[in-house]
Amino acid sequence: MKGTRRFLKMPRIRISEQEIYFAVRENKNSSHAPFIFIHGAGDSHLVWNGQLAASARIADSFALDLPGHGRSTGAGRATILDNALVVREFLDGLEIERAILIGHSMGGAIAQTVALEFSERVAGLVLVGTGAKLRVALQFLDGIQNDFENTARLLVENYFAPDALPSFKEKSLRQLLATGSVVTYNDFAACDAFDVRERVSLIAAPTLVLCGRDDKMTPLKSSEFLTQHLPHARLVIIENAGHMVMLEQPEEFTGAVTRWVDGLMDGAKS
Numbered sequence: 001m002k003g004t005r006r007f008l009k010m011p012r013i014r015i016s017e018q019e020i021y022f023a024v025r026e027n028k029n030s031s032h033a034p035f036i037f038i039h040g041a042g043d044s045h046l047v048w049n050g051q052l053a054a055s056a057r058i059a060d061s062f063a064l065d066l067p068g069h070g071r072s073t074g075a076g077r078a079t080i081l082d083n084a085l086v087v088r089e090f091l092d093g094l095e096i097e098r099a100i101l102i103g104h105s106m107g108g109a110i111a112q113t114v115a116l117e118f119s120e121r122v123a124g125l126v127l128v129g130t131g132a133k134l135r136v137a138l139q140f141l142d143g144i145q146n147d148f149e150n151t152a153r154l155l156v157e158n159y160f161a162p163d164a165l166p167s168f169k170e171k172s173l174r175q176l177l178a179t180g181s182v183v184t185y186n187d188f189a190a191c192d193a194f195d196v197r198e199r200v201s202l203i204a205a206p207t208l209v210l211c212g213r214d215d216k217m218t219p220l221k222s223s224e225f226l227t228q229h230l231p232h233a234r235l236v237i238i239e240n241a242g243h244m245v246m247l248e249q250p251e252e253f254t255g256a257v258t259r260w261v262d263g264l265m266d267g268a269k270s
Contacts, residue, residue, distance in 0.1 A: 011023065011024050013090065013093040013094065014093075015067070015086055015089045015090065015093065016067075016074075016086075016089070017074070018067050018072065018073050018074035019072060019073045019074075020064055020065065020066075020067065020072045020086070020090060021045070021064070021065045021070060021071035021072045022045065022062050022063060022064040022065065022090075023045045023048070023049070023052060023062070023063045024052075024060070024061065024062050024063075025052045025053055025055070025056030025060070025061045026056065026060055027056050027057070027058065027059050027060050027061075030058060030059040030060065032058055032059040032261075033059060033098050033099050033100050033123035033124070034059050034060040034061060034062060034096055034099050034100070035055045035058075035059055035060070035061040035062065035099065035100050035102055036062050036063075036064070036087065036090070036091070036096075036099045036100070036101050036102065037051065037052070037055075037061070037062065037063035037064070037102045037103075037107075038064065038066070038087065038101060038102065038103040038104070038107030038108075038110050038111055039063070039065070039066065039069065039070075039104060039106075039107050040103075040104045040105030040106045040107050040108075040129075040187075041105060041106040041184065041187035041188050041190075041191055042069075042152075042155075042175065042176045042179045042183070042184040042187055042188075043069065043104075043172075043175055043176075043179070044065050044069050044070030044071075044175055044178075044179070045063035045064060045065050045070055045071075046070065046171075046175065047104065047175075047244070047246065047247065048063040048102075048246070049063075050246065050247065050250040050254075051063075051102075051246055051250070051253065051254060051257075054254040054257075054258070055102075055254075055257070058258070058261055059100075062090075062094070064087075064090055066083055066086060067086060068179070068183040069179055069183065070179075075182075075183070076182075076183035076186045076187060077186070077190070078186050078189070078190060079190050079193065080106070080109045080110055080113050080190050080191070080193070080194045081113055081117070083106075083110045083113075083190070084110050084113035084114045084117060084118075087101070087110060087111075087114050088114060088117075088118050088121060091121055096121075097121070098120070098121055098122065098123040099121065099122065099123060100122075100123050100124040100125070100126065100261070101114060101115070101122060101124075101125055101126070102125075102126040102128065102257070103125070103126070103127060103128065103130065104128040104129055104130065104246065105128070105129050105130050105134070105191070105217065105218060105243065106130075106134070106187055106190065106191050107128075107130070108127040108128055108129065108130025108131075109130060109131075109134055109190075109191060109194045109196075111125050111126075111127060112125070112127065112130075112132070112196055112200065112203065113196070115203045115205050116196065116199055116200075116202060116203060119203070119204065119205070122205045123205065124205050124206045124207065124208075124261075124264060125203070125205050125206070125207040125208070126207070126208045126210065126257055126260070127207060127208070127209050127210070127223075127226060128210045128211075128245060128246065128253075129210070129211060129212065129215055129217065129218050129223075129243045129244075129245055130218055130222065130223075130226075131218050131222030131223070131225060131226060132195070132196050132197045132200040132222070132225055132226055132229065133194065133195040133196070133197050133222075134191040134192065134194045134218065134222075135192060136188045136189075136191050136192040139151075139154075140154075140155060140188060141185070141188055141189060141192065144181055144184055144185045144188060145181065145185055148177075148180075148181040148184070149177065152173055152176040152177055152184075153173060155176065156169050156172045156173045156176065157169070158216045158217055158242075158243070159172055159216075159217065159242060159243045159244050160172075160242045160243070160244055160248060161212060161213075161214040161240055161241050161242040161248055162214070163240065164242065164244075164248055168244065168247050168248065172244065197225070197229075200226065200229050200230060201229045201230065201231060203230055203231070204231060204232065205232070206232045206233075206264055207226075207230050207232060207233040207234070208233070208234055208236065208256065208257065208260040209223045209226050209227050209230070209233055209234065209235045209236070210223075210235075210236050210238065210245060210253065210256060210257075211223035211235070211236075211237055211238070211245070212237075212238050212240075212241030212242045212243060212244075212245035212248065212249070213237055213238065213239050213240070213241060214240070214241060214242045215241075215242050215243045215245070216242060216243065217242075217243040218243065220237065223235055223237075234260065236256040236260075238252045238253065238256070239252075
């Protein structure tokens with residue numbers, strides 16, 4: 001962890017000739033593995049703003065913009081594995097040996113892939129609104145390419161529970177449009193190609209699986225599959241929340257993660 005300190009005042013790092021931006025909240029007194037927050041398709045680190053401060057009470061916490069997203073430069077990656085390699089390089093650049101990866105949707109697929117390919121770097125996983133397979137409807141894939149703005153609006157309508165605040169939808173729409181059709185399409189195509197159902201049971205890291213009860217993008221059955229096949233998994237279902245559960249019910253989300261991490265720390269002491 002000693003190498004992270006030099007990045008905290010200017011949170012950018014170069015990976016494969018691209019500049020990767022990250023938000024960070026520091027905990028100078030923690031010896032716990034840091035948290036790495038990984039956003040979903042077409043999104044950015046901003047989706048984690050409500051979680052960074054809370055998680056920093058436990059450990060150093062980082063939320064990166066994947067290449068081509070948010071404030072990071074360059075083109076987006078075309079596969080989940082390529083994004084997982086970015087996360088590994090991110091850990092290398094910050095001299096983080098092991099971390100708890102918190103991934104939403106596509107970010108959850110990336111986190112699973114890091115755990116499968118580079119297991120020694122993963123102290124734990126929090127998989128949010130994701131699955132071992134991420135099927136994307138053809139209407140979304142075609143629509144992103146041919147009618148991006150209207151498809152973005154349709155996606156956002158499917159992101160949230162019925163009673164979600166309109167401001168949440170407005171912010172999500174702005175983020176998708178800012179990411180652009182090319183990067184967003186590559187994200188969703190990468191998700192559609194992702195399938196680790198035959199391998200997911202090989203993930204040995206302790207895992208918290210979180211899902212909004214009203215998630216339309218990755219329904220509850222996807223989280224249930226993960227919980228049934230991951231050897232050390234716990235499922236928490238959050239009511240009155242859809243795909244963007246960390247935005248819709250931030251206190252419940254933070255509470256679930258905090259209790260799970262406390263359990264890990266208690267287990268390590270015993």
